[in-house]
Amino acid sequence: xxxxxxxxxxxxxxxxxxxxxxxxxxxxxxxxxxxxxxxxxxxxxxxxxxxxxxxxxxxxxxxxxxxxxxxxxxxxxxxxxxxxxxxxxxxxxxxxxxxxxxxxxxxxxxxxxxxxxxxxxxxxxx
Amino acid sequence: xxxxxxxxxxxxxxxxxxxxxxxxxxxxxxxxxxxxxxxxxxxxxxxxxxxxxxxxxxxxxxxxxxxxxxxxxxxxxxxxxxxxxxxxxxxxxxxxxxxxxxxxxxxxxxxxxxxxxxxxxxxxxxxxxxxxxxxxxxxxxxxxxxxxxxxxxxxxxxxxxxxxxxxxxxxxxxxxxxxxxxxxxxxxxxxxxxxxxxxxxxxxxxxxxxxxxxxxxxxxxxxxxxxxxxxxxxxxxxxxxxxxxxxxxxxxxxxxxxxxxxxxxxxxxxxxxxxxxxxxxxxxxxxxxxxxxxxxxxxxxxxxxxxxxxxxxxxxxxxxxxxxxxxxxxxxxxxxxxxxxxxxxxx
Numbered sequence: 001x002x003x004x005x006x007x008x009x010x011x012x013x014x015x016x017x018x019x020x021x022x023x024x025x026x027x028x029x030x031x032x033x034x035x036x037x038x039x040x041x042x043x044x045x046x047x048x049x050x051x052x053x054x055x056x057x058x059x060x061x062x063x064x065x066x067x068x069x070x071x072x073x074x075x076x077x078x079x080x081x082x083x084x085x086x087x088x089x090x091x092x093x094x095x096x097x098x099x100x101x102x103x104x105x106x107x108x109x110x111x112x113x114x115x116x117x118x119x120x121x122x123x124x125x126x
Numbered sequence: 127x128x129x130x131x132x133x134x135x136x137x138x139x140x141x142x143x144x145x146x147x148x149x150x151x152x153x154x155x156x157x158x159x160x161x162x163x164x165x166x167x168x169x170x171x172x173x174x175x176x177x178x179x180x181x182x183x184x185x186x187x188x189x190x191x192x193x194x195x196x197x198x199x200x201x202x203x204x205x206x207x208x209x210x211x212x213x214x215x216x217x218x219x220x221x222x223x224x225x226x227x228x229x230x231x232x233x234x235x236x237x238x239x240x241x242x243x244x245x246x247x248x249x250x251x252x253x254x255x256x257x258x259x260x261x262x263x264x265x266x267x268x269x270x271x272x273x274x275x276x277x278x279x280x281x282x283x284x285x286x287x288x289x290x291x292x293x294x295x296x297x298x299x300x301x302x303x304x305x306x307x308x309x310x311x312x313x314x315x316x317x318x319x320x321x322x323x324x325x326x327x328x329x330x331x332x333x334x335x336x337x338x339x340x341x342x343x344x345x346x347x348x349x350x351x352x353x354x355x356x357x358x359x360x361x362x363x364x365x366x367x368x369x370x371x372x373x374x375x376x377x378x379x380x381x382x383x384x385x386x387x388x389x390x391x392x393x394x395x396x397x398x399x400x401x402x403x404x405x406x407x408x409x410x411x412x413x414x415x416x417x418x419x420x421x422x423x424x425x426x427x428x429x430x431x432x433x434x435x436x437x438x439x440x441x442x443x444x445x446x447x448x449x450x451x452x453x454x455x456x457x458x459x460x461x462x463x464x465x466x467x468x469x470x471x472x473x
Contacts, residue, residue, distance in 0.1 A: 023466045040463065046205045047459045053198040057167035059157035093467055100460035101169055102199065106192075107453040109178045113190070114446045117180040 026077075036088035038078040044068060048076045054102070055095035060086050134160060140365060142427040145415040153196055153430070181434075188445040191363075192433040200360060200433045206452040207358035209346040212251075213442050214244045214265055216339045216351075223336035226295075228327045233337075236327075237269075238351045240297050241320040241440040242341050246354075247451075248312075252342045261306030265317055265341035269300050273329035293329050298322035300339075320441035354448050356438040362428035364408035370423050372400040380424070383414040406434070 024039040040047065048066040055064040063081040080088040136142070138160070142149040157165045175194035182189050192200060219234040226233075244265055252263040259266075273292045286293055297319035304312070327335065346353030366388070372380050377400035381389040390403035410428065415421045439445040 023463055023470075043459070044205075046202045046210070046456075049198040050202040050456070051460075053153065053196050054167060056156045057165065059166050089467070093464065096460045096464050096467075098167055098169065099199075100457050100464070102172060103453050103457045103460070105169070105173055105176065106178075106195070106199075106203075107450060107457070109176060110190075110446075110449060110453065113178045113180050114183070114450075117183055 032085060033087045033089070034082040034085050036080055036092075038080070038092065039075055040078050041075045043076050044074070048078060051078070051095050051099055054099045055080060055091050057098075058091045058094060060084070061091050064091075131162075134163075138163075139430055140427045141362065141430055142425065143410060143412055143415075145412065145421065150430075153198070183446055185439070185444045186441060187436070187438045188449065189434070189436050190449075192360075192435055194431050195433065196431065197433075200435075202456055203449070203452050204358050204360055204435075206455045207355050207437060207448060208353055210455050211354045211448055211451045212246045212343050212345050213352050213354045213440075214242050214246050214249060214341045214343055215349075216240065216242065216267070217342040217344065218257075218340040220338040220340075221336075222338070223334055225333045226327045226329050226335060227333075233327065233335075237337070237339055238349075240300070240324055240326075241442050242267075242317070243320045243442055244312075244317045244341065245315070245443070246343050249343045251344075259305075259340055259342070261308050261311075263342060264305060265308075266303040266305050267300050267318070267339040267341060268303050269295070269326070269335055269337040269339070271295050271299050271329065272334035273331050275331045290329075290331055293331075295326045295329060295335060296322060297324035297326060299326075303338075354440060354442055354451075355445075356440050358435075358437045358448075360433040360435045362430065363432035363434060364405045364410050365427050365429050366402045366405050366408065367425045367427075368400070368402075368423060369425060372420070372423055374398055376400075376419060376423075379417060380414065380420055383417065383420070384411070385409050 020041070021039075022041045024041075026037040026039060027033070028035065045068070048068075052064050052066055055061055060083055061080065062083045064079065066076050066078045068076050078092075080092055082088050082091060137150050138155050141151055154160075155163070155165045159165065172194070177191070177193045179191040179193070180188065181191065216238045219237055221230050221233070224230055224233060228236075242265065249265075250263045252259055256263075271292050273290055276289055276291050279289045283289055300319055302317045308317075329335070344352040366384075374397065377389075377391050377398045380400050381391060383389075385407050387404050387407045388402065390401050392399045392401055408426075410426070412426065414424050414426065435449075437445045437449055439448055443451070
């Protein structure tokens with residue numbers, strides 16, 4: 001007894017051609033928008049586990065988990081349940097934003113370390 | 127029952143190796159799990175604790191410590207390095223002539239696995255169904271070799287190197303045929319195999335290969351030949367703690383339980399005293415726990431958020447560039463879904 005409420009489509013695909021979905025939202029008929037399963041296409045543990053960690057770090061979230069539907073399908077079911085009727089889309093969006101910011105900091109730190117290391121080895125050579 | 131803070135910190139920060147198992151494996155620092163701890167995500171706190179130390183680096187390898195990050199995210203970077211950082215590899219092989227003993231399909235497979243030195247960031251993915259390819263998504267390579275007898279060989283010689291010409295086909299025989307304006311565009315950075323000494327086939331006089339290859343951009347998820355790394359792995363920093371001083375002959379026994387260089391023995395006033403010299407060299411063997419005298423005096427474990435990464439490139443891009451690219455891939459994944467949410471909101 002599930003209904004697919006939203007059907008997001010790949011914005012990159014050209015007009016007129018049948019589009020491949022990249023994100024869908026599944027909700028039980030009676031449930032409110034605080035309990036949602038997102039279907040994330042072409043994703044696996046790489047994003048699933050990282051995003052799950054970020055969302056579980058949010059105190060407003062009651063439950064967050066994901067599963068891979070079948071090894072022959074390249075999609076994950078990503079479940080979020082929130083406390084106090086908060087729409088699940090909010091921690092979902094926040095998790096993605098925070099994960100992105102985290103990666104940006106990791107990237108900056110890594111590139112700085114690489115530069116510093118190169119500088120140091122250059123000085124050692126001279 | 128109240129658990130002492132030190133014990134809680136140990137559960138949170140350390141994975142413990144015991145005689146019959148590994149304890150505290152999973153991340154548990156989520157809000158609500160530990161009273162008195164603020165486990166809500168904080169970018170500021172993360173930035174304060176996060177560090178990267180490069181241990182050594184050259185074009186082919188990089189070894190670095192990533193400290194203060196959860197394994198979910200460290201593992202994502204490792205997985206992306208293996209399967210989602212794109213490279214160029216041979217995808218289509220047009221065999222015009224192959225009279226060697228290597229079958230066409232085996233030859234095509236071997237050619238696919240040869241690393242091709244070309245910056246994948248300068249190319250686009252080829253559209254599905256496109257058989258021709260253009261200068262923005264295809265690299266054309268040619269392999270045309272014919273084996274002949276060496277007329278200068280001495281009569282009594284039995285050495286194939288002297289008897290024949292071109293009897294060994296190496297990756298250096300592969301030549302780049304620029305498409306469109308590629309010659310001007312790439313000019314100095316000549317495209318071709320990373321290594322020139324990969325043996326592709328062996329020929330005998332009269333046998334020949336006449337092959338054209340198309341390289342396209344792809345990712346390791348689709349086929350391992352696109353993987354930009356030879357290996358990409360991490361391990362956690364080992365941690366060895368003594369619960370009481372270990373002295374005398376026992377210190378010698380302790381030293382033998384670990385890899386060389388892990389335990390050092392100081393001699394203080396004629397007494398031997400064991401000390402952890404370099405836990406990093408430890409391979410996390412649990413030999414010490416088999417010793418009845420030692421097992422209650424030593425605690426061994428690993429630091430949960432200290433990752434020792436080791437990345438080895440196939441030579442297409444420098445290893446450090448691959449790590450940067452992997453992080454960017456991760457960000458584009460987040461961006462992809464954020465864009466999707468924004469689009470849905472507008473509709």
